[in-house]
Amino acid sequence: MSEKLRHRFWETIPLNSMTPQEWEALCDGCGRCCLNKLEDIDTGELVFTRVACRLFDDSTCRCGNYDIRKQIVPECVVLTPETLDDIAYWMPATCAYRRLHEGRTLPEWHPLITGDANSPHSAGMSMCGRTVPEFEIPVEDWEDHLLEDET
Numbered sequence: 001m002s003e004k005l006r007h008r009f010w011e012t013i014p015l016n017s018m019t020p021q022e023w024e025a026l027c028d029g030c031g032r033c034c035l036n037k038l039e040d041i042d043t044g045e046l047v048f049t050r051v052a053c054r055l056f057d058d059s060t061c062r063c064g065n066y067d068i069r070k071q072i073v074p075e076c077v078v079l080t081p082e083t084l085d086d087i088a089y090w091m092p093a094t095c096a097y098r099r100l101h102e103g104r105t106l107p108e109w110h111p112l113i114t115g116d117a118n119s120p121h122s123a124g125m126s127m128c129g130r131t132v133p134e135f136e137i138p139v140e141d142w143e144d145h146l147l148e149d150e151t
Helices: 020-025 066-072 084-090 096-101 139-145
Strands: 035-039 046-052
Touching: 035 139, 046 139, 084 096
Parallel strands: none
Antiparallel strands: 035 046
16 A cells, blocks of 8 residues: 555545545455355345355455456446445445444454454454355355355
């Protein structure tokens, strides 16, 4: 990050007023947003699977092609302050963007709180080593790979 982040910016700066560096710093690197989800057509309930996007790197919990992800995976949802209203429900309940959007605080294990980029992994909140690639599982079998610990 080339620009210095403002001290505890997430507590005072609205999401739509953050710098691009502050916005990106909110990502805790858990990888849960890269999981494929299933939606119950009758109830609208969203459940997360352990089936990860084809670009997800299970060893780093990051997108393998972040800068051009939308070109490779057209259905990838790009989270911005402008799109947050429409897709916050789609983000994991632990997500900093969703939590701040809903008026909640960052979780205690968030790297901005701990000062440690590995804290989501240490806290057991990341998907490192816990996913299966989407190309290995037929869509009709995704329900056999539900993420049980979505909080």
